[in-house]
Amino acid sequence: MNREAMWAIANKDIRAIRTNIQLWLPMVIVPLVLGLILPTVGVLVVKNLDVSGMSDAEELVNMITSLPVGDLKSHVEGLPTLNHRLVYMLVNYMTAPFFMLIAVMASMIIATNSFVGEKERRTLESLLFAPIDTMSLFLGKVLAAFIPAMVLTLGTVSVYGVVVDALTYSWFGGLVFPTFNWLPLVLWVTPTISLCTILISVLISARVKGFQEAQQLAGVIVLPVVALVIGQATGLMLLQTSVMLIIGAVLLVISLGLLKPIAKLNDRNVLFERQVH
Amino acid sequence: MTIFLEAAQVRKSFKGHEVLRDVSFQVPQGEIVGLLGPNGSGKTTIVRLLNGVIAPDGGQLRVAGHDPVRDGDAIRRISGILTEGAGLYHEQNAVENLQFFAKLYGVKERGRIEELLALFDLTEHQSKPVGTYSTGMKKRLGLAKALLHRPRVLFLDEPTNGLDPEGIRMVMKYIRTLNRQEGTTILLCSHVLHQIEEVCDRYVFLQNGRIIEQGTLPEIEDRYMTEIHLQVETNLQVTGGSYHGHKVERIGEQSLRFTLASKDEISPLLQQVLQDAWVHAAEITNRDLETLYFTVRGRHGDE
Numbered sequence: 001m002n003r004e005a006m007w008a009i010a011n012k013d014i015r016a017i018r019t020n021i022q023l024w025l026p027m028v029i030v031p032l033v034l035g036l037i038l039p040t041v042g043v044l045v046v047k048n049l050d051v052s053g054m055s056d057a058e059e060l061v062n063m064i065t066s067l068p069v070g071d072l073k074s075h076v077e078g079l080p081t082l083n084h085r086l087v088y089m090l091v092n093y094m095t096a097p098f099f100m101l102i103a104v105m106a107s108m109i110i111a112t113n114s115f116v117g118e119k120e121r122r123t124l125e126s127l128l129f130a131p132i133d134t135m136s137l138f139l140g141k142v143l144a145a146f147i148p149a150m151v152l153t154l155g156t157v158s159v160y161g162v163v164v165d166a167l168t169y170s171w172f173g174g175l176v177f178p179t180f181n182w183l184p185l186v187l188w189v190t191p192t193i194s195l196c197t198i199l200i201s202v203l204i205s206a207r208v209k210g211f212q213e214a215q216q217l218a219g220v221i222v223l224p225v226v227a228l229v230i231g232q233a234t235g236l237m238l239l240q241t242s243v244m245l246i247i248g249a250v251l252l253v254i255s256l257g258l259l260k261p262i263a264k265l266n267d268r269n270v271l272f273e274r275q276v277h
Numbered sequence: 278m279t280i281f282l283e284a285a286q287v288r289k290s291f292k293g294h295e296v297l298r299d300v301s302f303q304v305p306q307g308e309i310v311g312l313l314g315p316n317g318s319g320k321t322t323i324v325r326l327l328n329g330v331i332a333p334d335g336g337q338l339r340v341a342g343h344d345p346v347r348d349g350d351a352i353r354r355i356s357g358i359l360t361e362g363a364g365l366y367h368e369q370n371a372v373e374n375l376q377f378f379a380k381l382y383g384v385k386e387r388g389r390i391e392e393l394l395a396l397f398d399l400t401e402h403q404s405k406p407v408g409t410y411s412t413g414m415k416k417r418l419g420l421a422k423a424l425l426h427r428p429r430v431l432f433l434d435e436p437t438n439g440l441d442p443e444g445i446r447m448v449m450k451y452i453r454t455l456n457r458q459e460g461t462t463i464l465l466c467s468h469v470l471h472q473i474e475e476v477c478d479r480y481v482f483l484q485n486g487r488i489i490e491q492g493t494l495p496e497i498e499d500r501y502m503t504e505i506h507l508q509v510e511t512n513l514q515v516t517g518g519s520y521h522g523h524k525v526e527r528i529g530e531q532s533l534r535f536t537l538a539s540k541d542e543i544s545p546l547l548q549q550v551l552q553d554a555w556v557h558a559a560e561i562t563n564r565d566l567e568t569l570y571f572t573v574r575g576r577h578g579d580e
Contacts, residue, residue, distance in 0.1 A: 002383075004380050004383065005380060005381050005383075007380075008377055008380035008381060009381075012366065012369075012377050015369075016366070016368055016369075019368040020368075121366070121367065122362040122364060123364050123365070123366060125330075125360050125362070125364050126360070126364030126365070126378070126422075127381070128330050129328055129330060129353060129356075129358050129360070129364075130353060130378070130381040130382060131350045131351075131353035131354040131381070131382065131383075132350075132381055133350065268329070268330055268349065269330065269331050269332045272325070272330045272331050273291070273331055276330075
């Protein structure tokens with residue numbers, strides 16, 4: 001494996017993101033909406049609204065009361081008002097899927113563009129004529145999607161944390177975000193699900209004719225699976241850390257298992273004959 | 278004579294369509310060989326096969342002793358290639374493009390990028406995005422990219438496409454210099470025959486995926502030139518279509534074209550003309566590459 005070439009490809013692709021509006025626009029808008037605007041509005045509304053007669057709020061209260069006996073239950077029940085409890089659950093549990101969605105969205109957009117973008121710019125030929133093994137090429141493309149997706153997710157989570165804590169600090173008399181479970185979610189489950197998404201998207205990108213087609217196909221194949229996992233994210237946050245570690249480990253094993261067959265499926269000759277004309 | 282590139286009975290098909298059949302040729306080390314043929318004749322496929330980026334359906338290929346199928350990276354390390362599209366990143370500037378490819382090719386030589394930018398007259402434009410370059414500038418940068426790692430073999434696919442006359446002269450001069458000074462073996466694909474005639478040592482003619490002729494220009498000339506067309510700038514006045522038994526036609530006020538059976542007839546003819554008139558120039562007009570190319574293709578028809 002050629003590490004220098006791998007990092008050169010990753011760096012080149014990461015730098016190229018800012019010049020392609022199809023890539024950077026969703027990566028600005030989605031984190032802004034999901035990671036900042038929606039949670040901020042949610043916190044402000046729930047904080048100031050009379051929630052006593054709302055059926056959704058009751059459901060949430062029921063969920064809290066049905067929590068297993070433990071630190072979380074006693075902590076939530078110890079909060080002074082229903083609004084406090086709802087804000088606490090919103091900030092620490094309900095928004096968790098958003099950040100996984102941001103990571104997966106960024107991973108998918110960049111990774112689907114990886115090979116097909118080179119093809120559309122007529123540069124794939126130059127890469128395949130270079131003395132680099134296809135594994136280095138693939139890993140370079142994987143890193144080019146993984147690093148920005150993780151930076152974007154961690155950046156959004158950090159800004160989100162600052163904003164929600166600023167909005168709630170005086171009201172709660174201390175920091176409300178994050179709970180411990182955010183650590184394995186952001187640093188373990190989200191990276192592994194992103195990696196899985198990237199590998200499948202890179203494979204698709206190496207096979208299709210254009211970027212739009214790659215996105216559509218990735219949407220059909222990746223999103224249902226990802227939606228299933230992300231849909232359970234709130235529940236995941238309520239589980240023990242060890243369960244999250246196991247889920248992340250399973251995703252990582254799947255990713256590592258996918259890596260070799262994907263690189264093999266797209267050896268230089270196959271890639272060249274399919275994508276260079 | 279060491280053979281550097283070799284193809285023996287190579288076959289290749291794409292989706293059931295035969296692109297190359299029984300292609301065999303050799304390129305001696307340090308020579309410049311022109312690979313000639315119309316669009317779709319298989320020139321680019323040969324270049325791709327020799328670089329191991331596609332695999333043949335049959336036959337043998339060798340580049341510097343390496344088999345492109347099994348040992349492609351060894352070939353790609355010593356091979357430089359200029360493709361028709363140049364394969365550059367338009368959002369990056371010239372330096373960034375060359376730095377990126379230098380990393381892919383493991384080039385550590387300090388000052389190499391600056392040297393190539395200066396050589397191809399691009400220093401002034403090195404900080405502009407390549408997307409703003411003219412076709413000729415992109416081509417020159419593509420050539421700089423191909424030469425970054427000082428390749429032992431250079432594959433040039435239409436290297437002068439899109440270049441202005443000055444650019445063409447610069448590229449052709451550099452190809453010649455590179456070949457003479459560093460002994461680089463060069464395989465040159467082109468349609469513009471009069472340009473490559475100045476630099477090539479030998480030629481391979483392709484048609485419909487088959488090699489229809491190959492050799493040096495004098496060798497091909499010997500095989501295909503059945504008569505000599507001698508154009509003479511003279512004030513000789515001729516009547517009828519003949520002069521001392523040689524067919525002649527007027528092609529200009531002071532220009533005649535004689536048709537001779539062999540080169541041996543040239544000296545006696547000119548001696549005769551000089552007795553009757555002045556002669557300022559005489560040239561065989563049907564042995565240039567372009568004429569021979571079309572003669573060869575015509576002879577082989579649609580084989």
